[in-house]
Amino acid sequence: MTRGMIYKFLFILFIIVFSVALILPTVGEKRMQVSFFSDPGTELMQKFEKRFPADAYKIDKEGTSLIISGQNLTDAIMNEVRTYDGVRDAVFLKHWAEDYLLAKKINLGLDLQGGMHLVLQANFEKIEKKMGKPLSDSDKNEITQQALELLRNRIDKFGVSEPSIRPRGTEAIEIQMPGVKDPRGVKKAIGTTGRVEYRLVNDRYSKLATEWLPQNYKGKSLPEEKDDLENLLTDISTGIKLPDTLEVLYYYVREADTKKIVPSYPIILEKKVSIAGDDINKAWVGRDEYGGLAVHFTTTPEGATKFAEVTGQKNHGKRLAIVIDDKVRSAPSLNVQITSGQAMINGDFTQEEVQTLARIIKEGALPVDLRIIEERTVGPSLGQDSIEAGIKAIILGLAGVMAFMILYYKAAGIIADFGLVLNTIFMLALLSWMGFTLTLPGIAGFILTVGMAVDANVIIYERIKEEIRNGKSVRMSIVYGFERAFWTIFDSNLTTLIAAFILSQYGTGPIKGFAVTLFIGILSSMFVALFITRFFYEVISLNKKIKKLSI
Amino acid sequence: MLKSTIDFLKYRWIAIGFSLTLFIVFMTMTVYRGGINMGVDFVGGVKIIGKFSKGIDEGKIREVLKDYNPMIQQIGADDKYEYIISTKLKTDKETSEIESEKIKRTLAEKFQNVEFLSVENVGPAIGDFLKKSALKLFFVAIILMAVYLAFRFEFKYSIAAMAAIVHDITLCFMFCGFTGIEFSVPIVAALLTIFGYSMNDTIVIFDRIRENIQLQTKTNYLDLVNKSITQSLSRTLLTSLTTLFAVLALYLIGGEGINDFAQVLLFGIVIGTYSTVYLASPVLVAWERIRAR
Numbered sequence: 001m002t003r004g005m006i007y008k009f010l011f012i013l014f015i016i017v018f019s020v021a022l023i024l025p026t027v028g029e030k031r032m033q034v035s036f037f038s039d040p041g042t043e044l045m046q047k048f049e050k051r052f053p054a055d056a057y058k059i060d061k062e063g064t065s066l067i068i069s070g071q072n073l074t075d076a077i078m079n080e081v082r083t084y085d086g087v088r089d090a091v092f093l094k095h096w097a098e099d100y101l102l103a104k105k106i107n108l109g110l111d112l113q114g115g116m117h118l119v120l121q122a123n124f125e126k127i128e129k130k131m132g133k134p135l136s137d138s139d140k141n142e143i144t145q146q147a148l149e150l151l152r153n154r155i156d157k158f159g160v161s162e163p164s165i166r167p168r169g170t171e172a173i174e175i176q177m178p179g180v181k182d183p184r185g186v187k188k189a190i191g192t193t194g195r196v197e198y199r200l201v202n203d204r205y206s207k208l209a210t211e212w213l214p215q216n217y218k219g220k221s222l223p224e225e226k227d228d229l230e231n232l233l234t235d236i237s238t239g240i241k242l243p244d245t246l247e248v249l250y251y252y253v254r255e256a257d258t259k260k261i262v263p264s265y266p267i268i269l270e271k272k273v274s275i276a277g278d279d280i281n282k283a284w285v286g287r288d289e290y291g292g293l294a295v296h297f298t299t300t301p302e303g304a305t306k307f308a309e310v311t312g313q314k315n316h317g318k319r320l321a322i323v324i325d326d327k328v329r330s331a332p333s334l335n336v337q338i339t340s341g342q343a344m345i346n347g348d349f350t351q352e353e354v355q356t357l358a359r360i361i362k363e364g365a366l367p368v369d370l371r372i373i374e375e376r377t378v379g380p381s382l383g384q385d386s387i388e389a390g391i392k393a394i395i396l397g398l399a400g401v402m403a404f405m406i407l408y409y410k411a412a413g414i415i416a417d418f419g420l421v422l423n424t425i426f427m428l429a430l431l432s433w434m435g436f437t438l439t440l441p442g443i444a445g446f447i448l449t450v451g452m453a454v455d456a457n458v459i460i461y462e463r464i465k466e467e468i469r470n471g472k473s474v475r476m477s478i479v480y481g482f483e484r485a486f487w488t489i490f491d492s493n494l495t496t497l498i499a500a501f502i503l504s505q506y507g508t509g510p511i512k513g514f515a516v517t518l519f520i521g522i523l524s525s526m527f528v529a530l531f532i533t534r535f536f537y538e539v540i541s542l543n544k545k546i547k548k549l550s551i
Numbered sequence: 552m553l554k555s556t557i558d559f560l561k562y563r564w565i566a567i568g569f570s571l572t573l574f575i576v577f578m579t580m581t582v583y584r585g586g587i588n589m590g591v592d593f594v595g596g597v598k599i600i601g602k603f604s605k606g607i608d609e610g611k612i613r614e615v616l617k618d619y620n621p622m623i624q625q626i627g628a629d630d631k632y633e634y635i636i637s638t639k640l641k642t643d644k645e646t647s648e649i650e651s652e653k654i655k656r657t658l659a660e661k662f663q664n665v666e667f668l669s670v671e672n673v674g675p676a677i678g679d680f681l682k683k684s685a686l687k688l689f690f691v692a693i694i695l696m697a698v699y700l701a702f703r704f705e706f707k708y709s710i711a712a713m714a715a716i717v718h719d720i721t722l723c724f725m726f727c728g729f730t731g732i733e734f735s736v737p738i739v740a741a742l743l744t745i746f747g748y749s750m751n752d753t754i755v756i757f758d759r760i761r762e763n764i765q766l767q768t769k770t771n772y773l774d775l776v777n778k779s780i781t782q783s784l785s786r787t788l789l790t791s792l793t794t795l796f797a798v799l800a801l802y803l804i805g806g807e808g809i810n811d812f813a814q815v816l817l818f819g820i821v822i823g824t825y826s827t828v829y830l831a832s833p834v835l836v837a838w839e840r841i842r843a844r
Contacts, residue, residue, distance in 0.1 A: 119677060371648075375671065377670040377671070378669040379666070379667065379669060382600065390805065391805055393800045393801050397797035397798075400796040401797060441737055444801055444809050445796050451796060452790070452794055454790070455751075462783075462785055486619045487758065492752075495700075496747035499696075499744065500747065502692045505743075
């Protein structure tokens with residue numbers, strides 16, 4: 001072997017080992033942690049033992065939670081367990097390969113793991129009526145962004161683990177929620193318009209609440225569970241003996257990395273609403289006199305009177321909280337009396353914060369009416385059925401193609417089959433490593449590429465056979481075979497790549513999943529045939545006396 | 552294996568006749584069925600998969616939902632009692648959202664143990680959007696491929712390949728009408744895959760033709776094409792066969808969501824292979840002859 005070939009061999013070996021490690025979190029043993037509201041009773045435990053029989057799974061008790069381990073665990077099963085009564089949450093524990101190697105478990109689409117996909121559209125008719133003129137595209141875009149803010153505010157109270165909320169075009173919003181417990185509740189909450197109000201903060205009691213919390217509540221941060229959060233509110237108000245005219249709410253901030261809106265600390269407000277959301281006329285982002293970012297707004301004539309009253313001398317130094325859907329999102333201090341109906345809020349804002357605030361104020365002024373124009377909900381059990389059927393189909397497809405290749409090409413068929421197995425591993429590795437989502441059509445794409453992946457080998461082998469028939473030596477036939485086949489493979493695969501690429505640009509999730517697997521499958525099959533299989537034949541050609549090739 | 556050249560092009564008129572007959576048969580059946588069965592994805596509507604308790608059949612569900620005039624179809628094994636219930640929007644005014652909630656409520660009232668495995672409702676705006684982008688998709692795909700082929704080969708190859716593609720896609724589309732397969736977003740994906748697949752097949756043969764032209768210039772073009780097809784024949788058949796195996800696996804056990812998709816693919820792979828040999832190449836020869844005159 002030449003030095004170059006040894007390097008090649010080491011490179012191939014490295015890629016194989018690395019790919020196998022990458023797919024371990026997907027195909028290897030997985031562990032799921034299930035936590036409960038209270039100690040699980042025998043009935044619930046029996047349910048678990050029945051759902052996870054001992055021959056395929058292992059159930060361990062760890063403190064108050066259960067650890068279920070097994071190879072067949074999937075996101076769909078996790079989502080199913082989450083719907084059990086008494087289960088607080090179920091999460092996968094990280095696989096060692098995820099910690100050491102940037103490996104990731106393959107993402108499953110909502111059609112495989114169960115979940116809800118919604119497309120919402122803002123109803124502009126009402127707003128246009130109120131404004132008395134048709135909206136421009138940028139207005140519509142802004143209103144959609146405003147609705148997006150509202151939805152982020154609203155959705156996380158349903159305990160959805162990783163909701164994805166993003167704009168689709170300028171007029172629609174796409175929401176993906178894996179494993180929703182209560183689809184109807186979510187839809188209802190999304191359909192209602194937001195309620196924005198402005199209420200005075202009571203600083204004295206707010207301070208009491210902040211002091212009360214660390215002494216009486218054990219947790220380091222606020223609880224995550226919705227019910228616990230509510231209970232804590234009652235505990236605080238009895239704890240600090242809150243008068244009837246006041247109320248405790250949480251101050252919410254947006255986490256920079258996850259974009260989730262999370263409670264930060266309790267804050268005490270007057271129950272009386274000082275200014276209603278629709279007392280505001282307009283809001284926009286601008287600058288203050290020092291050049292810092294600020295939200296400007298104007299009020300309606302009625303709003304101006306209320307505003308003049310609340311910003312009066314007696315309230316100077318107090319803060320006015322901006323509350324949306326019972327969440328405090330901002331509480332600027334009042335410094336000057338404003339009678340003109342025009343005011344601004346300034347502070348040490350980032351661009352994103354100031355925009356969010358403007359959108360919240362606008363939401364109060366012009367509530368967005370959201371309509372669900374598309375819904376796709378898949379239950380976790382159907383998702384799990386699809387996963388199982390998909391795995392079976394992949395194995396059957398692989399077995400069929402492999403058997404055929406051996407029957408037809410004998411020893412060369414074994415090499416092609418080895419390539420096929422590698423191709424499958426590479427595809428899975430790439431899919432999970434790059435964080436693509438596997439959908440049901442994606443599995444179809446996977447199987448299709450299993451069939452098409454051997455194409456490159458077939459082209460090469462047929463060419464080698466032809467060269468041998470034409471009387472060339474075995475070694476020369478191999479060299480010519482690979483050389484001549486290269487451009488054929490390149491051209492023919494490129495067209496399929498183009499088709500897959502175009503398809504990946506086509507809207508909806510499941511189809512994108514199909515296109516992505518097809519794309520990756522073709523790339524990896526080209527690599528396997530033109531690099532790895534070729535290497536095998538280079539090694540075979542080292543034997544200078546080779547007379548016959550089993551092909 | 553094959554030493555002598557097979558005269559494929561001798562059968563080109565028969566092939567064209569065959570394709571036309573197939574088209575007419577599919578067309579007649581499609582018209583007879585009342586057009587292509589456009590799925591909920593494209594026309595808007597509601598599609599619910601429900602699991603019912605033992606003994607509940609199609610008739611009982613239809614009785615309960617008679618106000619909505621739904622299509623009901625059983626899926627999976629008989630003893631699973633799973634049905635697809637779908638309704639399509641009649642006017643633009645209706646919202647699928649409300650109808651879907653009503654249907655679910657009615658079902659839940661009448662059949663206590665019904666479990667909704669999946670719910671889809673698509674508004675008319677989305678259906679329209681999907682339809683438009685699907686058309687755009689094919690348009691872009693055809694142009695890109697044509698440009699690529701014209702760039703890598705010659706213009707005439709591009710024309711011939713496109714003729715074959717249009718033939719394949721049209722027949723596959725009519726195949727949906729013929730079998731009554733619901734035309735949905737996954738079917739669009741299947742058609743595009745067939746697009747890429749048939750193209751792939753055609754290019755392998757064209758590649759061979761190009762190579763042979765460089766080797767021997769004196770032979771008659773028709774013979775040369777025949778020779779190239781013969782040389783690539785075993786590859787064409789082998790790849791079609793392995794792909795068919797894989798899709799067959801999909802068709803047999805892929806489950807409900809994939810069945811129609813696999814069926815269209817099966818047909819498309821066969822038709823794509825056929826068109827490569829009997830259509831793309833004759834068009835190429837015809838083009839060459841017209842130019843020679």
